[in-house]
Amino acid sequence: MLRLTLTVAICAAAAAVLFFRTPTYFEQSYVSIVDPLPLRSHRPSGLLMDGQTLKQELKLSAQVRTSLESLKEVCVRTMFGTYGRQNAGMLHVVMDTPWWTVAKDLDVQKLRDNTLATFCGSTSPRSGNDSDPMVLTIKGLQGTPRGSVSAWMTADLGKGRVKLNGVDQDMGLVFAIAKPDERTPSRVMRQHVLLAIFLLTIGVLSWKALRPSTIDAP
DSSP, X not given: OHHHHHHHHHHHXXXXXXXXXXXXXXXXXXXXXXXXXXXXXXXXXXXXXXXXXXXXXXXOXXXXXXXXXXXXXXXXXXXXXXXXXXXXXXXXXXXXXXXXXXXXXXXXXXXXXXXXXXEEEEOEEOOOOTTSOEEEEEEEOSOOTXXXXXXXXESOOTTOOEEETTEEOSOEEOEEEEEEOXXXXXXXXXXXXXXXXXXXXXXXXXXXXXXXXXXXXX
């Protein structure tokens, strides 16, 4: 009885650790295509209120451009500063390439301070020349002086220079590009099956440990 009870307790503790220490295992993962540049002599763009627009022509290698060409779904990641407060408003983020475009409105209330915000979307085909530039645009749709966010900019110009309302900032956006990991659904399903088996085992052990013992009379 005591041994079974201890076994159940250990299994329950292990299940709790599995769930609470590795919750991201159940979330969508991504395959990086373009890594973010390091923050070097960085500064915020200034509050992205209504009409404020950041636009950067992306300098990417031919190999990276080739890997982006045929994507059906893409994830754009940009780093924002929230000033450690609860903000309200919307941002419109667009990535244009010669082959497709992807866009999404971001609720600034959901952004985390000094963290890459990720949005994924299906690409909309467009016709262009392979040599056409790739452009990342962030535009403020709503916001107030006490409720808006800024985008982080770095002095590393390895991936291009950003313009704020058409004015060159001599800085570059902190951004990354990725694609959804196709292995995520099967991985999550496998983890769910293993967790179900684990919980079933705990249930069986608990039933054996807690049920009244019976001794047949001779």
